Amino acid sequence: MDKLMQKLKEQVIERLNLKDLKPENIGDDDPLFVEGIGLDSIDALELIVLLQQEYNIKLSNAEDGPRVFHSIRTMAEYITANRGAVKVST
Amino acid sequence: MKIYIRSTGNISPQHSLDKDTFFQTRIYNSGDSIRALEPNYDDFVDSKMIRRMSRIVKMGVASAMTCLRDSGLDNPAAILTATAYGCLEDTSNFLRRMIEFEEKMLSPTAFIQSTHNTVGAQIALLLKCHNYNNTIVHRAFSFENALIESALLLEEGIGPVLVGAIDEITVDSHAILRRFGLYKKTAEQSPNFAGEGAAFFLLDREPGADSKSVTLDVETVCNTPNQETASRLARNFLNKKHLEPRDLNLVLTPHTGIKKLDQAGDHLLESVFKDLPHFPFKSLSGDYPTAPGFALWLAVLLLREQKSPVWMGGLKFPLKNILIHNQNGGASHSFILITTV
Amino acid sequence: MKDPVFIAGLGVISAIGNDLPANLHSLSEEKSGIGEMQFLHSDHKGELPVGEVKLSNSDLADPAGLSAKLPRTALLSCVAAREALRDAGWSKTNPLRTGFISANTVGGMDKTEEFFRYFSKNANSGRLAEVVNHECGTITELVADFLSIHHFVSTVSTACSSSANSIFTGARMIRAGYLDYALVGGADALTRFTLNGFNTLMILDRDLCKPFDEERRGLNLGEGAAYLLLASGRGLKELEKKPYACITGYANANDAFHQTASSPEGTGSLLAMKNALAGANLKPSDIDYINLHGTGTQNNDIAEGTAIRLLFDPAFPKMSSTKAYTGHTLGASGAVEAVYSVLAIRHGIIFPNLRWQTPMKELPFHPVTTCLKNQQVRHVLSNSFGFGGNCSSLIFSAA
Numbered sequence: 107m108d109k110l111m112q113k114l115k116e117q118v119i120e121r122l123n124l125k126d127l128k129p130e131n132i133g134d135d136d137p138l139f140v141e142g143i144g145l146d147s148i149d150a151l152e153l154i155v156l157l158q159q160e161y162n163i164k165l166s167n168a169e170d171g172p173r174v175f176h177s178i179r180t181m182a183e184y185i186t187a188n189r190g191a192v193k194v195s196t
Numbered sequence: 197m198k199i200y201i202r203s204t205g206n207i208s209p210q211h212s213l214d215k216d217t218f219f220q221t222r223i224y225n226s227g228d229s230i231r232a233l234e235p236n237y238d239d240f241v242d243s244k245m246i247r248r249m250s251r252i253v254k255m256g257v258a259s260a261m262t263c264l265r266d267s268g269l270d271n272p273a274a275i276l277t278a279t280a281y282g283c284l285e286d287t288s289n290f291l292r293r294m295i296e297f298e299e300k301m302l303s304p305t306a307f308i309q310s311t312h313n314t315v316g317a318q319i320a321l322l323l324k325c326h327n328y329n330n331t332i333v334h335r336a337f338s339f340e341n342a343l344i345e346s347a348l349l350l351e352e353g354i355g356p357v358l359v360g361a362i363d364e365i366t367v368d369s370h371a372i373l374r375r376f377g378l379y380k381k382t383a384e385q386s387p388n389f390a391g392e393g394a395a396f397f398l399l400d401r402e403p404g405a406d407s408k409s410v411t412l413d414v415e416t417v418c419n420t421p422n423q424e425t426a427s428r429l430a431r432n433f434l435n436k437k438h439l440e441p442r443d444l445n446l447v448l449t450p451h452t453g454i455k456k457l458d459q460a461g462d463h464l465l466e467s468v469f470k471d472l473p474h475f476p477f478k479s480l481s482g483d484y485p486t487a488p489g490f491a492l493w494l495a496v497l498l499l500r501e502q503k504s505p506v507w508m509g510g511l512k513f514p515l516k517n518i519l520i521h522n523q524n525g526g527a528s529h530s531f532i533l534i535t536t537v
Numbered sequence: 538m539k540d541p542v543f544i545a546g547l548g549v550i551s552a553i554g555n556d557l558p559a560n561l562h563s564l565s566e567e568k569s570g571i572g573e574m575q576f577l578h579s580d581h582k583g584e585l586p587v588g589e590v591k592l593s594n595s596d597l598a599d600p601a602g603l604s605a606k607l608p609r610t611a612l613l614s615c616v617a618a619r620e621a622l623r624d625a626g627w628s629k630t631n632p633l634r635t636g637f638i639s640a641n642t643v644g645g646m647d648k649t650e651e652f653f654r655y656f657s658k659n660a661n662s663g664r665l666a667e668v669v670n671h672e673c674g675t676i677t678e679l680v681a682d683f684l685s686i687h688h689f690v691s692t693v694s695t696a697c698s699s700s701a702n703s704i705f706t707g708a709r710m711i712r713a714g715y716l717d718y719a720l721v722g723g724a725d726a727l728t729r730f731t732l733n734g735f736n737t738l739m740i741l742d743r744d745l746c747k748p749f750d751e752e753r754r755g756l757n758l759g760e761g762a763a764y765l766l767l768a769s770g771r772g773l774k775e776l777e778k779k780p781y782a783c784i785t786g787y788a789n790a791n792d793a794f795h796q797t798a799s800s801p802e803g804t805g806s807l808l809a810m811k812n813a814l815a816g817a818n819l820k821p822s823d824i825d826y827i828n829l830h831g832t833g834t835q836n837n838d839i840a841e842g843t844a845i846r847l848l849f850d851p852a853f854p855k856m857s858s859t860k861a862y863t864g865h866t867l868g869a870s871g872a873v874e875a876v877y878s879v880l881a882i883r884h885g886i887i888f889p890n891l892r893w894q895t896p897m898k899e900l901p902f903h904p905v906t907t908c909l910k911n912q913q914v915r916h917v918l919s920n921s922f923g924f925g926g927n928c929s930s931l932i933f934s935a936a
Contacts, residue, residue: 123247144244147798151304151738158301168739248796275791280672282694291653291730299580299733307734308796308924311642312673312694317925320791326808329791329927330702334692335674341691348709371660372668419687 110182118178121156122149134179139172150175163188197351199412201397201534202404205262206493207232207255208393210480213262215497222480222507225389228379229365230482232392234258241322248305249318250285252364255394256315257322260360263396264323267404272358274328274349275316278338279362280485281369282312288368315362315394328354336522339486340530343414346399360396361489365482378454378483388453391482395489397496409537410499412492413437416530423463426529430468430521433531441468445515446498448491450522451476452483460526469521473510477520488532491520495534542708543780543936545718545768546625548617549876551761551863552588556620561880564888567908569862571745571757577727585741587727588759588864607679608645608670609726609760613869614680617762618720622684625766626776629685633717633772636689638707639677639764640699640723642868645670647728676724686720694868697830697923698789699723700763701871701931705787707767717772722872724762731867732758738797746833748858749842749904751895756832759864763872765879779936782882785916786817786932797924798836803844805928806830810848810918813930823916824854824932826887828878829904830920831858832865837922842900853902854918855909861891871921871929878917878933885912 115129118138122145136142139150150171157163163185165174174184206212209230210223223230232255237246240258249257256277264270290306308314313331320329328349332342339361346357370390373379381387403409415433420426434441447469451458465474481490495518498504504511520532550556552570553563563570571588579585590597590613597612598605601619605612618639622628627635648667656663670676677692689710693703700723707719725731735741735758742755773780790812792805799806814821830841845853859877866873881887890904897903915935922928 125247126243146795148248148304148308148796154739155301155303155737280674282673288653290734291650292657294650294729294733295654295657299729299736302733302737304734304737307730307737310734311696311924313696313923313925313927314796316695317791317796317927320793320926321796324793326791326793326805328789329695329925330693330706330789331695332691333673333694334677334690335672337691338674345706345709348713348715351713352709368656372656372665375661375665376669416689418690 107182107186110185111178114178114181117156117160121152132178135177138175138177161185161189197401199347199350200400200403200409201412201496202356202400202409203263203266203398204396204493204496205259205266206393206395206490207234207259208481208490209233209391212493219503219505222505225482228374228387229370229390231365245322248309250283250309252283252285252362253309253315253318256360256362257318259394260319260358260396263358263398267398269356269398270323271325272327272356272398273354274357275319275325276330276332276342276346276357276359277316277362278332278342278360278486279312279315280333280335280338281363282333283310283314284364284366284369286310288366336485336524337416337528337530339488340414340416340522350399350401356398356400358396358398360394361486362394363392363484363486365390365392388483391478391484391487393481393490395493397492403537408500410496411535411537413533414530416528418528420527420529423460423526426460427464427467429529430464430531437533439517441472444472444517444519446511446518447472447474448477448495448518448520449474450478452478457525460523461521464521475508488520488522492532495520499534499536540712540770541783542711543768543773544765544782544784544879545773545776545778545780546621546627546766547781547876547879548620548624549763549873550590550613550617551866551873552590552759553862555592557624564862564877565886565908567889567891569745569891571864579729579732581732581736584743585732586745586757588757589727590760608676609647610641610643610645610724611670611676611679613726613760613762614639614676614724615683617724618680618684618764621720621764621766626778627718627766631775633775634688635686635718635720636707636710636716637681637684637686637720638691638693638703639680640693640703640868641673641676641725642694642696642699643725643728643731644673644676646730647726650729689716695923695927696925697867697870698921698927698929699868699871701921701929702789704765704872704875704931708784708787711767711769717769719767720764721767722764723868725760725866725868727758727760740834742833745892746861747892748831748833748861748890749829749838749897750893751897753833753835753838755834756860757864759866761863761866761869761873763869763876765875781879782933783936784931785934786813786819788812788816789929792926792928794926799840799922801840801843803840805926806841806844806920806922807847809928809930810844810920813918813932817932819916819932821849822852824918825914826881826917827854827856828874828917828919829856829858830922831860833860838897839899841920841922842897846900855887855905857888857890857904859888874919875931878919881917882914882933882935885914886910887912887914
């Protein structure tokens with residue numbers, strides 16, 4: 107899980123072009139949206155694409171976004187729970 | 197009603213952000229293109245917003261901010277942007293991914309940033325400006341049409357108006373334009389080269405409190421049937437301002453080196469603009485549709501500073517009236533007159 | 538009191554009809570044009586319903602004597618623009634000053650997509666003829682040449698508010714005395730670029746859209762073109778024609794909240810509507826019908842609805858989104874809906890918001906659900922709100 111969270115931090119920084127941040131600046135449980143890192147709705151969509159491309163998980167219901175992407179840890183838990191599934195519709 | 201240019205901002209292939217260096221050092225093209233000298237964008241935009249911005253958006257925003265800082269204002273009554281090509285980098289990125297991934301797993305950021313009004317929108321967002329906002333995308337006359345719309349707004353009492361001209365070179369766009377033969381050296385043309393830039397101006401019905409303002413007049417004429425008509429229209433434009441061609445201290449011309457396209461410009465230099473000091477502005481900015489924005493910045497600078505760059509000869513001082521001529525292969529022309537107050 | 542700007546001619550082509558009479562017929566008969574794509578070749582065929590014009594490029598080009606190889610946006614634009622001029626009785630021998638201000642967002646993208654299929658693999662491949670008309674401004678120039686309008690030509694592109702902006706730029710130029718006629722409006726064809734773009738934003742409905750409905754799931758993309766010939770008093774006299782209506786109010790404001798999402802309070806929308814009313818010297822209670830921007834997305838409809846609530850409370854005029862008929866025609870939408878607004882005035886009809894069932898819980902009003910005839914429609918407010926926070930509102934009034 108720790109390894110996955112570390113990898114996710116790197117991927118999030120790269121995908122969202124958060125040039126000022128390093129993985130160690132993002133706490134496992136820091137809120138990613140609104141407060142904390144302060145990501146927005148477009149970032150949420152990019153993270154949905156990240157899940158698909160890197161982990162083969164399709165989040166077809168955008169409303170689940172806030173729960174899944176709340177923090178790096180919730181992302182990692184979601185990926186761990188749904189990995190291996192070719193398609194997950196929620 | 198008089199229109200005043202109160203301040204300017206310009207990111208271009210020349211030292212337009214550092215006027216002392218600009219007057220000393222001219223930058224030349226590298227092969228068939230000349231790229232903009234870009235500032236550190238962190239000086240203009242917060243990193244949270246900048247991360248999503250493509251190069252053209254950063255250029256436009258930084259140029260607009262420079263212009264506003266130069267005037268001391270931060271809430272224009274209107275924001276107008278002119279761009280012929282729009283946001284090419286994001287357009288290409290999205291297209292390429294769409295094809296490569298067969299319409300699956302596409303990134304929204306490139307699509308969102310590809311719309312032509314992105315630069316104007318980002319400026320409004322940064323300034324939290326809820327006022328009038330429009331984007332004009334009419335090829336070689338995008339900027340002139342934006343100036344005309346600015347004049348209309350000012351006539352209605354909506355001002356000051358922040359108006360800008362932006363176009364970029366990208367790897368893809370340059371490869372395509374190259375294939376159209378625009379930059380080839382042949383017997384018929386000396387080498388033309390592509391350029392890019394973002395030039396912004398603050399226009400108002402009153403001059404600023406400093407003595408930096410100059411006045412602006414603009415006119416476009418479409419579908420001129422022949423070169424004699426173009427010549428006559430140029431003369432009429434000046435006469436309306438009670439000027440004769442001999443009152444012009446400098447004509448900035450749109451010459452590209454492509455003989456066929458330049459013919460209309462050559463004709464005016466041989467007729468109405470005969471024997472006047474002239475300079476081809478695209479030799480500094482490179483060739484791109486909204487290059488008249490660069491020419492306007494240059495004209496304002498020369499009138500303000502009342503001196504010549506060391507690398508530009510032939511000017512007699514004091515400078516009072518500068519004319520910018522633009523045309524698109526002779527079919528349509530525009531004239532922009534800038535005058536000291 | 539400002540000089541009136543008259544509307545002397547109308548032209549439109551959309552998913553619900555290939556000309557003005559056909560559009561009016563479909564509107565009155567409550568016939569939507571959204572369904573499966575026929576001419577657009579996308580991997581999303583069968584998955585995403587669209588409001589497609591029911592003519593191939595050849596069918597559009599041949600009757601007009603145009604090349605079927607032109608970008609579809611240019612073909613749509615030519616058809617609708619020519620109809621507006623003919624409708625007004627304008628001909629190229631008219632001695633008065635005529636301008637053409639058009640809008641689009643996709644330009645020649647349908648052809649550029651083809652080019653990139655080859656170019657993206659090899660920079661020397663792809664036919665240059667496919668990209669020569671890529672620019673938005675080039676489409677306008679093609680149409681201006683087709684119509685023989687040369688005095689003043691320009692192009693606007695502000696996403697979904699594009700053709701609302703081109704309409705009032707023309708009105709502005711007539712009022713200022715620069716033009717006697719302004720042919721204004723816009724066009725946009727369906728492209729894979731826009732279809733996929735909107736799909737990445739997850740705001741497309743997989744079913745037929747339901748604007749202003751609590752259960753709405755997004756928009757359907759559409760295509761089309763629409764133009765109005767605006768005329769000064771002098772211009773109208775020259776045409777010897779009774780005008781459809783006048784354009785009496787217009788305003789442009791920016792939401793300045795987010796690149797794509799509208800502010801929850803609908804700041805930009807509210808400002809645009811308020812300022813349009815002020816410019817027209819009208820009160821909210823003077824408005825008989827609002828043609829909503831009403832895309833069917835969660836975000837737009839609540840933002841627009843909130844702005845309407847703030848401005849019109851407690852008396853709400855009849856309103857509907859005609860995007861339930863045509864889909865969201867992007868750069869053409871402001872003009873298509875302007876034409877429908879003018880038809881509402883001319884014929885005293887208020888068009889319904891098709892497929893509406895459940896009121897939005899935040900709003901104390903809901904749209905009209907059946908076609909209402911024999912209405913007194915004196916003033917119509919038409920909204921167009923786009924990406925980049927560009928919000929425009931137009932007011933049309935009986936002449």
